[in-house]
Amino acid sequence: MIPEIMTPEDLIGNVTLFILAIFLGFELITKVPATLHTPLMSGANAISGISIIGALIGSNVAYAGQHTVVSGILAFVAVVLAMINVVGGFAVTNRMLNMIAGKKRRGA
Amino acid sequence: MEDWVSVGYLLSAALFIFGLKKLGHPRTAPFGNQLGALGMLVAVITTILSMQLAGGAEWVLIGAGLVIGSLIGYWLAVRVEMTGMPELVAMFNGFGGAASALVALSEIWKYLENAEEIPVGLELTVTMVAAGLSALVGWMTLTGSMLAMYKLKGGISVFGKWIKTPTWGPSWLNPVKIILMLTVGVLIYLSICEPTNTDYMWGIIGISCALGIILVLPIGGADMPVVVSLLNSLSGIAAAFTGFIIGNSVLIIAGSLVGASGLILTFIMCKAMNRTLLDVLFKSFGGSGEKVSLTRTKIGSDADEVAMMIDGAQKIIIVPGYGMAVSQCQHQVKEFADLITEKFGTEVKYAIHPVAGRMPGHMNVLLAEASVPYEQLIEMDDINSEFPDCDVAVVIGANDTTNPAARSGEGPLAGMPIIDADMARTVVIIKRSLSVGYAGVDNELFYMDKTMMLFGDGKAMMSQLNSAIKEI
Numbered sequence: 001m002i003p004e005i006m007t008p009e010d011l012i013g014n015v016t017l018f019i020l021a022i023f024l025g026f027e028l029i030t031k032v033p034a035t036l037h038t039p040l041m042s043g044a045n046a047i048s049g050i051s052i053i054g055a056l057i058g059s060n061v062a063y064a065g066q067h068t069v070v071s072g073i074l075a076f077v078a079v080v081l082a083m084i085n086v087v088g089g090f091a092v093t094n095r096m097l098n099m100i101a102g103k104k105r106r107g108a
Numbered sequence: 109m110e111d112w113v114s115v116g117y118l119l120s121a122a123l124f125i126f127g128l129k130k131l132g133h134p135r136t137a138p139f140g141n142q143l144g145a146l147g148m149l150v151a152v153i154t155t156i157l158s159m160q161l162a163g164g165a166e167w168v169l170i171g172a173g174l175v176i177g178s179l180i181g182y183w184l185a186v187r188v189e190m191t192g193m194p195e196l197v198a199m200f201n202g203f204g205g206a207a208s209a210l211v212a213l214s215e216i217w218k219y220l221e222n223a224e225e226i227p228v229g230l231e232l233t234v235t236m237v238a239a240g241l242s243a244l245v246g247w248m249t250l251t252g253s254m255l256a257m258y259k260l261k262g263g264i265s266v267f268g269k270w271i272k273t274p275t276w277g278p279s280w281l282n283p284v285k286i287i288l289m290l291t292v293g294v295l296i297y298l299s300i301c302e303p304t305n306t307d308y309m310w311g312i313i314g315i316s317c318a319l320g321i322i323l324v325l326p327i328g329g330a331d332m333p334v335v336v337s338l339l340n341s342l343s344g345i346a347a348a349f350t351g352f353i354i355g356n357s358v359l360i361i362a363g364s365l366v367g368a369s370g371l372i373l374t375f376i377m378c379k380a381m382n383r384t385l386l387d388v389l390f391k392s393f394g395g396s397g398e399k400v401s402l403t404r405t406k407i408g409s410d411a412d413e414v415a416m417m418i419d420g421a422q423k424i425i426i427v428p429g430y431g432m433a434v435s436q437c438q439h440q441v442k443e444f445a446d447l448i449t450e451k452f453g454t455e456v457k458y459a460i461h462p463v464a465g466r467m468p469g470h471m472n473v474l475l476a477e478a479s480v481p482y483e484q485l486i487e488m489d490d491i492n493s494e495f496p497d498c499d500v501a502v503v504i505g506a507n508d509t510t511n512p513a514a515r516s517g518e519g520p521l522a523g524m525p526i527i528d529a530d531m532a533r534t535v536v537i538i539k540r541s542l543s544v545g546y547a548g549v550d551n552e553l554f555y556m557d558k559t560m561m562l563f564g565d566g567k568a569m570m571s572q573l574n575s576a577i578k579e580i
Contacts, residue, residue, distance in 0.1 A: 014355065029372040036132060040373060041373060046144060047128070047365070053152070053356060074213050078208075085200045092184075095185065
């Protein structure tokens with residue numbers, strides 16, 4: 001992949017995304033019952049593992065020989081860590097929620 | 109970037125948004141979590157596919173990373189005990205922050221080793237600022253989360269020796285935190301002026317790691333979940349900054365979504381404990397380490413005595429705490445509730461403190477596991493008014509969350525809302541000893557005349573109590 005040259009337009013576009021997504025994030029969560037605090041935190045945490053995308057791109061470019069071994073290794077470690085975050089995060093959230101919601105259905 | 113790749117990322121961002129929204133409501137939460145996971149899958153597949161089409165993906169390397177990470181993550185997630193859940197979330201969070209910081213470092217490294225590739229002008233500024241901030245937040249999240257994890261555990265075992273995690277925060281540490289953050293800002297500026305000098309980069313990494321430690325070190329007691337939530341928010345921000353470096357929209361959107369919603373969740377959690385975020389961060393609280401040595405004693409009761417007393421009760425409120433989680437006695441607790449409901453027709457409710465256990469919702473998860481009906485779990489604010497009409501409050505392994513000292517407005521627990529168990533006509537406390545809780549404050553409740561102490565492990569005592577009730 002050839003690094004694209006960043007133009008001021010790109011930057012403005014990215015900053016726009018950043019700011020709008022922050023506002024959206026503020027509005028998204030309003031009232032959350034205490035029961036869901038931990039699952040919500042853990043689920044959001046899994047989503048923050050999105051840096052897996054950056055790690056994948058980084059390790060792919062590096063291995064192709066265009067870049068240094070060191071940055072490849074760093075990106076590879078990032079893939080592993082991000083994947084632990086993503087898979088572990090979603091799995092543990094699912095476990096918690098199943099315990100809460102599953103029993104509720106039976107209890108109702 | 110190809111158009112279809114952007115569409116793929118857009119789809120994944122939309123799934124994250126829906127997922128987070130649904131996660132906030134009890135009924136839709138499991139679906140929300142699945143939507144989030146689906147969004148992640150879409151993003152990963154889109155990325156790998158676009159790499160394959162752009163000249164071939166390194167399947168072996170990428171596949172190995174994905175598989176190793178998935179296996180470790182899944183293994184940790186399924187084998188964790190419910191009591192260890194908060195620590196695990198803290199650990200995953202640290203890994204997420206580290207991953208973002210590593211991607212940023214990897215990008216910078218390319219430039220450092222190929223000097224001719226160093227970008228110029230605007231791109232240089234953006235890259236260096238984003239890389240610096242990503243490193244600051246990412247490494248801080250890693251060290252902070254790891255320390256938080258060990259603080260939640262209470263200590264670390266080194267060569268078989270148990271070392272208690274310290275809580276230490278003199279007030280002069282606060283200006284130090286601010287100076288260190290400003291230093292990072294200066295270092296980022298210097299790294300723009302002189303992009304090939306790696307000293308600045310290492311400086312930023314070192315300071316960020318130290319910042320994570322000194323930010324979490326003074327925080328103790330019931331505030332730990334708030335810090336984990338804040339670190340979760342930070343790891344999202346780290347991902348967003350990394351998105352700026354590699355110019356990737358989905359990283360920016362998902363990262364800032366988590367950053368913002370995580371911050372809101374942090375505020376909600378603070379509110380549940382009647383504290384502000386600034387208090388949590390800058391006022392050392394609880395677990396000062398110097399535990400009060402106990403001089404008072406209290407005579408323990410036995411299960412038969414308690415069973416007789418429960419026989420006459422019309423309304424019982426069970427107050428679970430971390431001790432219930434540790435001894436895994438939620439099934440015995442449920443059995444107890446069923447027994448007295450059937451045998452004596454007693455009304456049973458559970459009083460759930462927002463931070464009972466080591467994390468919000470901890471008790472709900474455990475009791476749900478034991479099939480306790482959801483309607484019986486009453487949140488603190490709603491149940492406190494019922495204690496004066498309550499014949500017996502059964503406190504199982506809870507300490508700080510019932511400590512009347514919190515009302516006095518002094519000491520480490522000051523201002524924390526508590527369960528008014530002391531208002532009940534009789535209080536039964538199941539606990540190993542009279543020792544102090546997480547916050548290190550002696551509990552007046554134990555010494556009241558109306559309090560009966562059942563000293564012992566939660567599971568053992570609940571079983572004894574259950575058989576005593578059966579014999580009546």
